Amino acid sequence: MTIFLQNLINGTISGSYYAVLGVGLTVTWGVLKMINVAHGDFYMLGAYFFYTLSKMLGMPVLISLLIAVAGVFLCGMVIERVVLAPSLGRGKFGDTPFILTLAIGIMLENIAQLVWGETNVGVPYFSDAIYEIGGITMAAQRLIVAAVAIVTLIVVMYVIKKTKFGWAISATAQDIFAANLMGICTKRIYMITFGIAVALCAVAGCLLAPIYGINPWMGGSIQLKSFVVCIVGGLGSIGGSIIAGILLGIIESFSTQFLGSGWQNVIAYALVIVMFWVKPTGLFGKKE
Amino acid sequence: MLKIKNLNAFYGDVQVLYDINLEIKEKEIVTILGSNGAGKTTLMKTICGIETRRTGEIEFENESLMKVPAYKLVTKGITLTPEGRHLFPELTVKENLMLGAYSTKDKSNYEWILELFPRLKERLNQYAGTMSGGEQQQCAIARALMSNPKFLMLDEPSLGLAPNIVDTVFDIIKKINKERGITIVIVEQNANIALNAADRGYVLENGVIRMSGDAKEMLASSEIQKLYLGL
Numbered sequence: 001m002t003i004f005l006q007n008l009i010n011g012t013i014s015g016s017y018y019a020v021l022g023v024g025l026t027v028t029w030g031v032l033k034m035i036n037v038a039h040g041d042f043y044m045l046g047a048y049f050f051y052t053l054s055k056m057l058g059m060p061v062l063i064s065l066l067i068a069v070a071g072v073f074l075c076g077m078v079i080e081r082v083v084l085a086p087s088l089g090r091g092k093f094g095d096t097p098f099i100l101t102l103a104i105g106i107m108l109e110n111i112a113q114l115v116w117g118e119t120n121v122g123v124p125y126f127s128d129a130i131y132e133i134g135g136i137t138m139a140a141q142r143l144i145v146a147a148v149a150i151v152t153l154i155v156v157m158y159v160i161k162k163t164k165f166g167w168a169i170s171a172t173a174q175d176i177f178a179a180n181l182m183g184i185c186t187k188r189i190y191m192i193t194f195g196i197a198v199a200l201c202a203v204a205g206c207l208l209a210p211i212y213g214i215n216p217w218m219g220g221s222i223q224l225k226s227f228v229v230c231i232v233g234g235l236g237s238i239g240g241s242i243i244a245g246i247l248l249g250i251i252e253s254f255s256t257q258f259l260g261s262g263w264q265n266v267i268a269y270a271l272v273i274v275m276f277w278v279k280p281t282g283l284f285g286k287k288e
Numbered sequence: 289m290l291k292i293k294n295l296n297a298f299y300g301d302v303q304v305l306y307d308i309n310l311e312i313k314e315k316e317i318v319t320i321l322g323s324n325g326a327g328k329t330t331l332m333k334t335i336c337g338i339e340t341r342r343t344g345e346i347e348f349e350n351e352s353l354m355k356v357p358a359y360k361l362v363t364k365g366i367t368l369t370p371e372g373r374h375l376f377p378e379l380t381v382k383e384n385l386m387l388g389a390y391s392t393k394d395k396s397n398y399e400w401i402l403e404l405f406p407r408l409k410e411r412l413n414q415y416a417g418t419m420s421g422g423e424q425q426q427c428a429i430a431r432a433l434m435s436n437p438k439f440l441m442l443d444e445p446s447l448g449l450a451p452n453i454v455d456t457v458f459d460i461i462k463k464i465n466k467e468r469g470i471t472i473v474i475v476e477q478n479a480n481i482a483l484n485a486a487d488r489g490y491v492l493e494n495g496v497i498r499m500s501g502d503a504k505e506m507l508a509s510s511e512i513q514k515l516y517l518g519l
Binding site: 164167168170171174175177178179180181182183184185186 | 336338357363367368370375376377379386388390
């Protein structure tokens with residue numbers, strides 16, 4: 001029973017990060033109608049920014065986190081405006097943005113390699129405390145990580161559902177022609193949405209860095225997981241991504257317990273294949 | 289109020305509008321008639337600067353619109369209710385209306401609009417995509433009015449609506465014009481109802497203006513009767 005609960009809690013915590021990452025990718029798809037294969041590399045970039053600020057420059061954790069996330073947000077907006085915007089919404093060249101993100105990913109990985117080197121680096125845990133309640137052990141680090149994920153998801157949901165800016169994002173996703181007529185500058189919405197999506201990666205990157213370490217290729221498996229979450233949740237559905245993310249975390253946690261950690265990525269792929277059999281549109285996706 | 293001089297429009301290399309000249313005065317209701325594919329919707333989109341490449345001159349209140357991006361027209365007092373309504377289906381009626389006032393940030397019209405469209409008042413929290421066609425058309429007009437426009441363009445407001453609902457929609461259009469003095473352009477295939485509501489009319493055919501004149505005279509003209517009224 002305690003093993004079951006332990007796995008459930010561990011899975012929910014890592015799942016909350018898959019949710020954060022998946023929401024970013026699904027929003028990019030929903031609004032910009034584009035697949036971002038550099039998503040995981042912004043996760044890496046966030047982690048390196050955080051490492052530079054907190055470890056190399058010795059700044060406090062919270063301030064490093066905020067600056068790193070803001071930094072990635074800005075990088076995302078600049079990259080969208082300079083690299084992606086000219087190719088978006090051009091019917092004839094529908095695949096161009098996708099290929100451009102491939103290039104962005106390769107560039108970010110190589111830049112990281114040049115600037116920070118090829119070896120693994122790490123940042124210390126925010127807190128070394130470990131709690132034990134009824135046989136379930138829980139590192140304070142993981143609790144902090146979960147709390148930040150939940151707060152992030154709540155803020156994102158609130159902004160999208162309840163604010164005028166969020167409605168403008170939804171409007172752009174649903175009908176870009178009408179959004180323009182409403183006076184919404186859809187180009188700006190594209191830019192900010194992309195910034196927010198990659199900033200979500202940065203949040204995950206900063207908080208998971210102490211647990212998993214940092215290297216230029218850390219985004220790869222994260223990219224895969226983000227795709228899985230998006231597809232299982234239903235492309236473009238934020239709520240779907242949150243549920244699918246937590247689901248993936250829990251399934252992985254149990255599979256690690258019973259099958260060993262080598263099977264993690266296999267399980268993720270298997271989940272997608274099963275989803276395609278059962279419900280191709282994903283948990284909350286709509287028919288096209 | 290709106291002056292169009294020698295306007296040409298193109299989709300890629302294909303020319304779709306030829307040398308359009310028209311003028312719309314303040315507080316008028318003007319209808320633009322024409323059959324399917326005549327270029328009516330293209331004309332509306334071209335005025336807004338959406339989808340087509342254009343040459344010529346479009347002036348609104350003596351200011352050129354040729355270099356104004358589509359999203360800035362609302363702040364100048366120009367609004368289009370597009371063909372097929374283009375509501376945001378997964379937002380509620382209220383959220384749709386609020387987006388109408390997105391860039392003007394002036395919601396003073398809200399109460400008046402709910403009075404004008406009692407059906408919408410009952411459905412404020414419903415998703416726009418789940419309403420009937422007539423309700424969606426009302427919602428689209430209401431959303432356009434939220435921006436407090438001086439100049440309202442309606443593209444096929446009768447499309448797909450039952451006859452009695454068409455009457456309701458046109459009664460509301462006339463009321464908007466009378467109560468608020470909003471200049472209105474109606475693009476229609478239903479020539480009869482449009483000419484009855486309008487002061488003046490233009491006939492568009494294959495991207496060219498074929499005829500124009502007083503709405504009453506056009507109703508009586510034998511050519512219009514034959515081509516567009518089925519008499």
